[in-house]
Amino acid sequence: MNLAPAHTCGSSKISIEEPLEIFLRELQTHSPLSSDDRDAILRLPIRLRRLDAHSYLVREGDIPIHCCILVSGYAYRQKVTGDGSRQILAVCIPGDAIDFQNMFLDISDHGVQTLNRTIVADIPREDLQRLVLRRPATGSAIMHMTLIESSIMREWVVNVGRRDARSRIAHILCEFAVRLETRGLADTKSGFELPMTQEQLADATGLTAVHVNRVLKSLQAERLIDRQRRYISFPDWRALQDAGDFSRGYLHISDGDVIPPSRSFRART
Amino acid sequence: MNLAPAHTCGSSKISIEEPLEIFLRELQTHSPLSSDDRDAILRLPIRLRRLDAHSYLVREGDIPIHCCILVSGYAYRQKVTGDGSRQILAVCIPGDAIDFQNMFLDISDHGVQTLNRTIVADIPREDLQRLVLRRPATGSAIMHMTLIESSIMREWVVNVGRRDARSRIAHILCEFAVRLETRGLADTKSGFELPMTQEQLADATGLTAVHVNRVLKSLQAERLIDRQRRYISFPDWRALQDAGDFSRGYLHISDGDVIPPSRSFRART
DNA sequence: CGCAGGATTGATTGCATTCAACGACCGTGG
């Protein structure tokens, strides 16, 4: 079902180094590493995979055997309730590591699925665990990334628990914009391609697709957002943040973390 | 406001070792440590504090200077939205470490408050960071504890995002019971003292206090719970779990983790 | 061209909120 065959992604072959450099960059944005640590990371063995949209990266109940880094494309974490409804827990963007959550535990408590066509780099679990034990600084860097993900999840609890539909949607749009921007993948002025359907947006915000549609339309009518198909931009970024009760503190972005758009690696859908 | 004076907590003075032993026990339930690692943990400097109910352990925006271990009593993590409503993100029980979340980040993205009278042990941040860098295995153990907290938070997103009021309440009660039970602080048969008001329960489940009250009454009427003031027990534990769509997988409890009630340290309220 | 998934719209329902008042319990102080 998965293991997508070659798709149009430019002419050049992807070198084996690039994914680890992306990973290293993300690790280092928060905690500096010695050159030995950096080398150790760049020497990690990896395997590249291409995946279609809607492929499973992790299934709930899996025993994780590798940690995968999202090189390009988007994915989301999810859990399903007993009555079959789905909750999206997080959206992963290029540069994110998928399996820190599961890797140090025995069994995956949630699933991860791709949103679109995706390239991932798998790092064997044991190699990563060995790295962490031998090079504590890399462990701290991983801890740091993981804690930021936790912080984002805390904000999601608030979003889903205590905000009305309008704020929830505005908030998630703001979060998405800022996270993409800090990786040089979008810019709040010019907007970006939203990789989610309205139903997925609904599952992320604890609403129904129908209601998401209505809220989006009303945000559009108020000129807080502007949509052309999936492409979305924010004519009044300030007002959108207010509507979403958004402030970026919980993303723990320091100024130096931002990757200028020119330097960015492109998301190949 | 805080720094509660002596309260009745038995006659004996609390020895300085005990809190670190509690901490060590929790760390070890998931990842075994060498005797050197154990010694290093037991040698950590700590300071004990007694706190009244409703004291702040951490304020949103604080720069954490120590990590505190909850020795006895309960606390909760919270965030407040722009319009002033509160969301409770997690309930901390004796043995939990409060500040792993914040310690490796620069600034606290959420607050922590005590639910009742509490004893905490502060470990200076630098000592803990030094420990982690010198003894990677302790770092892994801390990572492990942190990831379980993340897993619980994921389940909370689902609870608040995708379950109706009845299930949310039943679920949180189940979670509470199981977590207390594994630390030998309660048992699902005989019940336990619920340390939260209905308003706090509401803020944890994304509901209103009024509605929590109605749901509790209806659960009572169905004989899924039994309440005498704050004391709660579960006449039909199986049915309650069903009502709450609860299964304990996400708590990542292995059989060996459970502390028999006899060995347990008592929660001194 | 026709199909399928996604987006849109309307009408209706219902769960949870809101507002408001009252009751029960507990600790405190006169």
Add this chain to the structure above:
DNA sequence: CCACGGTCGTTGAATGCAATCAATCCTGCG
């Protein structure tokens, strides 16, 4: 000892936000 105040719990009535049900409209794609 009892009166008092405050917090928490309980209840009723009315409102409203979002869900549900159902149909239709797009639009990209085979």
